[in-house]
Amino acid sequence: MKDQNALAEGVVGHTxxxxxLVLAVIVGWAVWWVVRYLRAxxxxxxSIRQAVRVRWGWKRLAPMLKLSVTDKTPTALATLANTNGKPIKPRILIPALRVTHDAYGVIARARCLPGVGLQQFQKAAPHLADAWRCTRVAVTQDKPGQVLIRGVRLDPLKFPTEHRPTGDVPDETARWDLGVDEYAQPVSVDLTQVPGVTVAGLPGFGKTSLVNRLLSDWAPSPAVQFACADGKVSAAYEGDYADWVQRMFAFVGDDLEEANKLFRHLVELRRARSASVRSVLGVKSMWDVGxxxxxxxxxxxxDEAHTYFRDHKGSDPKTKKLAALAAENARLVEDLVKKGRSVGLLVILTTQKSTGDAIPTFIRDVCPVGLSFAQKTAEAAVAALGEEIREWPDANPINLQDPTYVGVASMNHQSQPGFTRxxxxxxxxxxxxxxxxxTASLTAGPYTLLEAVLGPRMGELDLVKADSESA
Known part of the structure; x- marks a missing residue:
């Protein structure tokens, strides 16, 4: 009895x-929350206030949207506690919701219940947008048994953004970070095993800026080398790529004959790599080793690809020469796109309208990745993104002509059906x-690098190439 009294006195004394301690924890958490709010x-x-409203209102909102289930089976504890023999009331189960925020809105993760899964949440998405005061809400599978609900209060597409390249070597060589989608989620495209990319859109809407980011992010890697044919300029010191020329092993302007020499050189590189890939890398495809x-x-x-492929009409000698060069340019680039993937050649073509007269269809249609900034006509949108874009009117680039959407593009995303902006x-x-x-010091000619690796065997490749061409 004395021991029990002593224990009771000890508990009371430490209460x-x-x-x-509990009050200190609560006050500390409150101070941290207030400081974070004031510094935002x-x-x-x-968004913080919006996230609070979402949390507080969830238990009431979920049953209204049929995002709850009724469990009529009593728990073991409820059965034991039922001493009067009255029927046990069924339980209303509501998916647990964890909510975070960012500048654009809220990000919620909900656990699925029997009968309340991805499909039910997606069906309720428009009503969630109304209740949460969001511009739009998207629901995707986060992991088995859990959905990710993204609600944006502000349209991320209407806010221009800047990218400040760090100069660090990218973690993944062929990962192209593009920007954010209409739910402010990062979007990237994996260009591994991709032979070609087409980028279309009206002048001044962001095509060159998009390529500029790729150059800025990939240039620090010595495992990437660049060449450029810019149809907007006549000399290297002009235009958008003037600063980048020092990081390119080759650059040509709008001269069709100079472009023809560059394309021919790259086709020779493609042939030499195809003939030596097994002996040098020990694999059939460069992408097996990276x-x-x-x-x-x-x-x-x-850039401005139509400059090099346009069909020149006329019977005078100069026009005939240009027409012949344009036809051969198309044939050479077709070779690079159709045969260069496995040996590590990637072609990025930009133009205003990627119709067949700007980029020949035998080139355009084998480029698996396509993006389009603003377009004026449905024909141009279909040429850039395919017939399927007609079924996705919200993502159609003809809706991006407003100056607010400079820098906004539509694309067929690799990881989800349909199109995204x-x-x-x-x-x-x-x-x-x-x-x-x-990064200028990292520039090296790929053909010269191959010669250095093969040494005397390079002459054997030349003989093989000559025999194949004569045949």
Missing amino acids: PLFVV DAMTRQ PSDRWPLVVLII IRTPYVPDADAARIAEQ
Whole structure:
């Protein structure tokens, strides 16, 4: 009895200390929450308040939207506690919801219940948008038994963004970070095993800026080498790529004959790589081992591609020569796109309208990745993205002609059906110039690198090439 009294006195004696600790934790959490709220910008503060409303209102909202289930089977504890023999009331089960926020809105994760899964949440998405005061809500599978609900209060597509390249070597050589989608989620495209990319859109809506980001992010890697044919300029010191020329092993302007020499050189590189890939890398495809300093991924950028492929009409000698060069340019680029994938050649073609007269269909239709900024006609949108874009009117690039959407493109996303719109960031010229200067020493000619690896065996490849051409 004395021991019990002593224990009781000890508990009572420590109760104030326990209460003080609990209060200290609560006060500390409250101070942390207030400080975080005060330090946030105005947009994030609105999202914080929105997230609080979502949490507090969830238990009431979920049953209204049929996102709850009735469990009529009593639990073991309820059965034991039922001493009066009255029927046990069924339980209403509501999916557990965890909510976070960012500047654009809220991100919620909900656990699924029997009969309340991905399909039911997607059906309720428009009503969630109304209840949460969001512009739009998207529901996707987060992991088995859990859904991800993304609600945006503000349209991310209407807010211009900037990208400041770090100059660090990318973790994945062929990963192209594009920007954010209409739910402010990062969008990237994997260009592994991709032979070609087409980028279309009206002038001044972001095509060159999109390519500029790729250059800024990939240039620090010695496993990537660049060449460019820019149909907007006549000399290397002109135009959008003037700073990048020092990081390119080859550059040509709008001269069709010079472009023809570049394309022919790259076809010769493709043939030499195809003939030597097994002996040098020990595999059939370069992508089985990945790009390296001695066997880099070669990226050919053809800006304003219609300059090099346009069909020239006329019977005078000069026009006939241009027509012949344009036809051969198309044939050479077709070779690169159709045969260069396994040996590490990637072609990026940009143009205003990717119709057949700008990019021949035998080139355009084998490029698996296509993006389009604003377009004026349905014909141009279909040429850029395919017939399926007619079934996705919200993502059609003819709706992007407003100046607000400069830098916004539509694309067929690799990881989900249909089309999505993305906000691509602007890379300041000073940052691009900085990265180009810092990485200029990494520039190397891929053909020269192959010669260094093969040594005397390079002559054998030339003989093989000559025999195949004569045959």
